[in-house]
Amino acid sequence: MAGKRKVDNLLALAVLATVQQRPMHRYEMASIMRARDKDRDMNVKWGSLYTVVQNLEKHGFLENIGSSRQGARPERTIYRITDAGRRELVDWTRELISTPRPERPGFVAGLSVLAALPPHEATDLLRTRLGRLEETIGSRRAVLAEAAADVPRLFLIEDEYELAMLEAEASWVGSMIEELASGSHPDLAAWRSWHETGEMPAEMNELSERGAVPD
Secondary structure: OOOOOOOOOHHHHHHHHHHOOOOEOHHHHHHHHHHOOHHHHOOOOHHHHHHHHHHHHHOOOEEEEEEEOOOOOOOEEEEEEOHHHHHHHHHHHHHHHHOOOOOOOHHHHHHHOHHHOOHHHHHHHHHHHHHHHHHHHHHHHHHHHHHHOOOOHHHHHHHHHHHHHHHHHHHHHHHHHHHHHHOOOOOHHHHHHHHHHOOOOHHHHHHHHOOOOOO
């Protein structure tokens, strides 16, 4: 596994990928990245762009090649990617594509404590989630189909992946709803009993006590 990167904010990766086209100033970088929906692909905090560019320059991945001025606007520093920056971009991309990393979306956190809700409420909430997922999937399919008419598929693969993940999640949520609604989920009886009586079944209580610090 690669060691910690000198600039590890994913916004830096987007900056390097943008500036490899041609030299540009920060405002232009932000405009192009926004137009490409980079804030949807990764957790972008636009307020940190100045610091990210500064750090990329500090570590030799970008270089200042002068400034430009348009009308009464203030001068803007122009940055160019360096050979080291191109190597960093390629190496970082290789790592992200080849090496799975654990991701912790909020849905997983919610599932980890799902037993806190009674089964009927959990089922209703999962149905609500599935409805919203299906709406999003329909919208994303339409947008992707429209974009595919003008944009090479190579530049849409992150959208394809995101759609596939949404479809996989919808499939799983649908199967869980079916198990709960049909009564085929193996733990349903104990789960329901817990919420009806207020007493956790012995087998569940034993599991919940694992790792507890003894008195």
